[in-house]
Amino acid sequence: MNQPSQQTYQSGSTSAPYNKPYKVKGATYYPLKTAIGYREEGIASWYGSESGDRTAMGTRFLPQNLTAAHKTLPLPSRVRVTNLSNGRSVEVLVNDRGPFKGNRLIDLSYAAAWKLGYAANGSALVEVEALTPDDIAKLASRPASVAAADVRPVSPTAAPVGTPLGGL
Numbered sequence: 001m002n003q004p005s006q007q008t009y010q011s012g013s014t015s016a017p018y019n020k021p022y023k024v025k026g027a028t029y030y031p032l033k034t035a036i037g038y039r040e041e042g043i044a045s046w047y048g049s050e051s052g053d054r055t056a057m058g059t060r061f062l063p064q065n066l067t068a069a070h071k072t073l074p075l076p077s078r079v080r081v082t083n084l085s086n087g088r089s090v091e092v093l094v095n096d097r098g099p100f101k102g103n104r105l106i107d108l109s110y111a112a113a114w115k116l117g118y119a120a121n122g123s124a125l126v127e128v129e130a131l132t133p134d135d136i137a138k139l140a141s142r143p144a145s146v147a148a149a150d151v152r153p154v155s156p157t158a159a160p161v162g163t164p165l166g167g168l
Helices: 110-116 133-140 144-150
Strands: 022-024 027-029 039-047 067-070 077-083 089-096 104-109 123-130
Touching (some): 077 110, 077 133, 089 104, 089 110, 110 123
Parallel strands (some): 039 104
Antiparallel strands (some): 039 123, 077 089
16 A cells, blocks of 8 residues: 655645644654545445544534545545455545555445445445546436435445445
């Protein structure tokens, strides 16, 4: 995993407190100034029991939303996450910090993990790629019916294993 050095962080790139260097468990993290060009492979896990807790950005975490936590991507960022074992991809909003356990690259919401097909396993090898402004514009221009079909209300305790989400 690539951990940006202090030199990569450019002071004053944003005034948001969640985009400034921070410490967790004795390690200092330096959020990137931009997500443009970011691409990395690593282990993704998912989280859902934190439902209702506040994210680093101050919004409520809801496991049925397509969101993620990352240690150094600027908040907010939009990324495409691809499960390298089955080729499934999902676009998510990075709005939280983490994961801070083991060698994990990204924590996805339960809904995102489900769409990628690894919710039952707990983790998967993935590729995380920052979306360009053009990619984001294309997502925003999709018909509402397509966007609504992508997200169905789920709960880690309410959705039995094997129940497809969003037409997988």
